[in-house]
Amino acid sequence: MTTHPVLSGGDVAPAPLTHEQLRELYALMSAVRRLDTAAVAWQRQGIIPGYAPELGQEAAQVGSGYAVDRTRDFVFPTYREMGVAKAMGLDMVGYMSTHKATWHGGMYNPLESRFAPIQAVVAGSVLHAVGWAHGQTLGGHTDSGVAVTYFGDGASSQGDVHEAMNFAAVMKAPVVFFVQNNGWAISVPTERQVAGGSVAARAAGYGIPSLQVDGNDVVAVYQATQSALAHCRSGNGPVVIEAMTYRRGPHSTADDPGRYRTLEEERLAAGEDPLERFKQRLLAEGVADEAFFAEAQRAAEEEAEAIRTGIEELGPRPGAEMFSMVFQEPTPDLQSQATAWREESEHV
Amino acid sequence: MSETTMTPVQDAEAPAPNVVTMSMQQALNLALDEVLGENPKAVIFGEDCGRLGGVFRITDGLQAKHGEDRVFDTPLAESGILGMSVGLAMAGFHPIPEVQFDGFAYPAINQIVCQIGRMNYRSRGTLPMPITLRVPSFGGIRAPEHHGESLEALFAHVPGLKVVSPSTPNDAYHLLKYAAGRPDPVIFMEPKSRYWQKGPVEFAAGNPTGARVAKEGRHLTLVAWGAMVSRCLQVAELAAEDGIDVEVLDLRWLKPIDAEALARSVGKTRRAVVVHEAPLTSGLGAEVAQLITQSCFDTLKAPVERVTGFDVPYPSGDLEDEYIPNIDRILFGIQRVLEYRRD
Incomplete structure (x- = not known):
């Protein structure tokens, strides 16, 4: 499925992944799978009010996030990029706090994490990636940082995605447009969302090279992302990657996929589980053994438990932050509203 | 203080004059030139801002002087311009984008409201948005549709934005x-009908915060901003012929509104008329009236009057003068306030 347009990223092809890196990728995917399924359970248990699962997208998210250079690149996520966050080593309690309804953008530090605040507006941050990326090129920087912007097949319908691709191409901004085509935008399937059937195909209209990659093959995703990053870094402008994957779960914990697709359809369309598929490959290639997988599973469970404890301990933020976080230089009106709130509530 | 007219070439030996007469277009251009010179992170961009210098020439000559990295043209898409501003701000820049006309801010409203106004909040203060969005605003130039809008109430209603004119x-x-x-983020609303009017610019004495008393008076306060300030000053002159001493308060900042200046002025005059071009209903005049009522209720001689545009789409040029508050309508507003008697 992976297509290979001409991407120029310097003379050196990316080095193949070492066995240790392959095992690390699996461990990350395993941790993401565990945290994802745990988060759905936490919602059912009343620990968090809602969650947007990424079940089935572990390879697309971990493979791409693992390729990001955290010393210079910057990632612009949506609300369904937990796997990218995990692969980039984010503070996962800080990340999951958005689903705990602690703070919209999450409690992690976006500048230190190289991971923008969680974005609830579909396609909202795609243009931010273009601006950030253009900023890297001002003053003639070479070997620059690259912006990686995530969005889905549903978001590809938004006009901002068109504007972003056009701006990035005109300005030769180093942006990787990473589309996870997971088959569904809540209840609407790709064929009723994406005219022509492929977001990657649209890139040609902007003169942007694109890759359509098997989004359930973590190594293929990693390599595609690596070559796209190298292409961008060398001053060649943006790249579109469309990772073909499948949203195995509901859109969110409030969704009911039974209203728009049957279990049989899900089973047929989902194909092979990316986690199981990678496991079989590592076993077949002798990269990892059963003991490794058991340990990965144990570590994933332990980590999910620690994150649950972490978010349960978070507690609500002080109400005063509603006011203090709005501006760098608060207005007198807002300060008087804050004063009134403090005096008229029991939060003195 | 010496007062001179701005000339293209200054004598290098002569001390820079403290007061120079120039048009608003020149004053804005000079301010941007100095901002670019003083702040290496400032970048100016938008439609036709580069080589052309903007359709109103506000960025005239800036690309040639400061380079294409500092002043550049974008494709013709306002959401793109504003969305890009967010990313540049996240990367540590100080974007000064332009939307070419007020009505062109509508296609960018998602980026302005959902992103620019909220990123500092969403990121818990780690990603400030030092964006100055220049918007040529208001009517009065017989322009096509969507070229004469007054969006101050819309912007002022959005948490996280500041608004000035x-x-x-x-x-x-x-x-x-x-x-x-x-x-x-500051929405900077430029009264496009005033771009070519000249006036003194005093370089040393700038008081950029709060409202400004444009003319002192004793009998009532006209509250205005943007292009309506000069019209209110005209009205004040005419009213003076009838012995009515009008104070004109130029609000300048529309968010935050200088409530203390309103209280000071109307506390003295005890009567107020708010004048704006924007439609009446839910316009900023209502906010101003409430602030005045809050501070001056006990001493007000009459309800605060509003003289504004109407709740209609901004009309075509031929009807523009029927829509924008004119001298007669403002005088009627003054009359209503002066003649008001409690039962």
Whole structure:
């Protein structure tokens, strides 16, 4: 499925992944799978009010996030990029706090994490990636940082995605447009969302090279992302990657996929589980053994438990932050509203 | 204080004059030039801002002087311009984008409201948005549809945004320099019908915060901003012929509104008329009236009057003068306030 347009990223092809890196990728995917399924359970248990699962997208998210250079690149996520966050080593309690309804953008530090605040507006941050990326090129920087912007097949319908691709191409901004085509935008399937059937195909209209990659093959995703990053870094402008994957779960914990697709359809369309598929490959290639997988599973469970404890301990933020976080230089009106709130509530 | 007219070439030996007469367009251009010179992170961009210097020439000559990295043209898409501003701000820049006309802000409203106004909040203060969005605003130039809108109430209603509008070249210079130095987003509404009016710019004395008393008076206060300030000053002159001493308060900052200045002025005059071009219903006049009522209820001689545009789409040029508050309508507003008697 992976297509290979001409991407120029310097003379050196990316080095193949070492066995240790392959095992690390699996461990990350395993941790993401565990945290994802745990988060759905936490919602059912009343620990968090809602969650947007990424079940089935572990390879697309971990493979791409693992390729990001955290010393210079910057990632612009949506609300369904937990796997990218995990692969980039984010503070996962800080990340999951958005689903705990602690703070919209999450409690992690976006500048230190190289991971923008969680974005609830579909396609909202795609243009931010273009601006950030253009900023890297001002003053003639070479070997620059690259912006990686995530969005889905549903978001590809938004006009901002068109504007972003056009701006990035005109300005030769180093942006990787990473589309996870997971088959569904809540209840609407790709064929009723994406005219022509492929977001990657649209890139040609902007003169942007694109890759359509098997989004359930973590190594293929990693390599595609690596070559796209190298292409961008060398001053060649943006790249579109469309990772073909499948949203195995509901859109969110409030969704009911039974209203728009049957279990049989899900089973047929989902194909092979990316986690199981990678496991079989590592076993077949002798990269990892059963003991490794058991340990990965144990570590994933332990980590999910620690994150649950972490978010349960978070507690609500002080109400005063509603006011203090709005501006760098608060207005007198807002300060008087804050004063009134403090005096008229029991939060003195 | 010496007062001179701005000339293209200054004598290098002569000391820089403290007061120079120039148009608002020149004052804005000069302010942007100085901002670019003083702040290496400032970048100016938008439709036709580069080589052309903007359709109103506000960025005239800036690309040639400061380079294409600092002043550049974008494709013709306002959401793109504003969305890009967010990313540049996240990367540590101080974007000064332009939307070419007020009505062109509508296609960018998602980026302005959902992103620019909220990123500092969403990121818990780690990603400030030091964006100064220049919007040529208001009517009065017989332009096509969507070229004469007054969006101040819409912007002022959005948490996380600040809104300002200059009425004179002096304020245009000082307010723009001040806004461009702020760490928060400022919507900078330029009264396009006043671009070519000249006035003194005092370089040394800039007071860029709060409202400004444009003319002192004793009998009532006209509250205005943008292009309506000069019209209110005309009205004040006419009213003076009838012995009515009008104070004109140029609000300048529309968010935050200088409530203390309102209280001071109307506390003295005890009567107020708010004048704006925007439609009446839910316009900023209502906010101003409430602030005045809050501070001056006990001493007010009459309800605060509003003389505004109407709740209609901004009309075509031929009807523009019927829509924008004119001298007669403002005088009627003054009359209603002066003649008001309690039962």
